[in-house]
Amino acid sequence: MLNTNNVDCCARVRHGPSVAGLQQALGNGAMSNSISDIENSKCLLVLATTAPTPIPSSPAG
Numbered sequence: 001m002l003n004t005n006n007v008d009c010c011a012r013v014r015h016g017p018s019v020a021g022l023q024q025a026l027g028n029g030a031m032s033n034s035i036s037d038i039e040n041s042k043c044l045l046v047l048a049t050t051a052p053t054p055i056p057s058s059p060a061g
Helices: 016-026 035-039
Strands: none
């Protein structure tokens, strides 16, 4: 990735089913609220997260 403006993201590999589910349920395959809504909230409920776990940029195989 040196000397390039291309940045890889694991979302293209791991979040396909999430995008499809959001598209079907909400009509939009992305988050349905703004970042400022999150920043200004008094409480966040986070379920089934593995935030401390590093995610590789490519699938193991």
